Amino acid sequence: MRFRRPTRPRYTLSYFGRIEYMERLVYHSDLTCHEQLRMDRSAFVKPCGMLHTTGKLKVTKYLQIDEFG
DSSP: OOOOOOOOOOOOOOHHHHHHHHIIIIISOHHHHHHHHSSOHHHHHHHHHHHHHTTSSOOOSSOOOOOOO
16 A cells, blocks of 8 residues: 655645735835845845846746836
C-alpha cells in the first residue's frame, strides 16, 4: 500500500484579488507599506520603476506593473 502525502490547501488569489492586495499593501498608506514591506513607499516604487525602464522587470500574467511615482 502506498502512502500519500496529505495535500495542503493551495493559496490562490484571483487576478483582481492580487491587484487589490498589492494596492492595499503598497498604496493604502505609508504606515501599512512600512509595516508589511519594511520600507517606505518610495523605496519600493523607485527600484521597480528603474528595473522596468531598463527592461529587467517585465509585465507577465503573474506580475503587474501599474504605477510608478
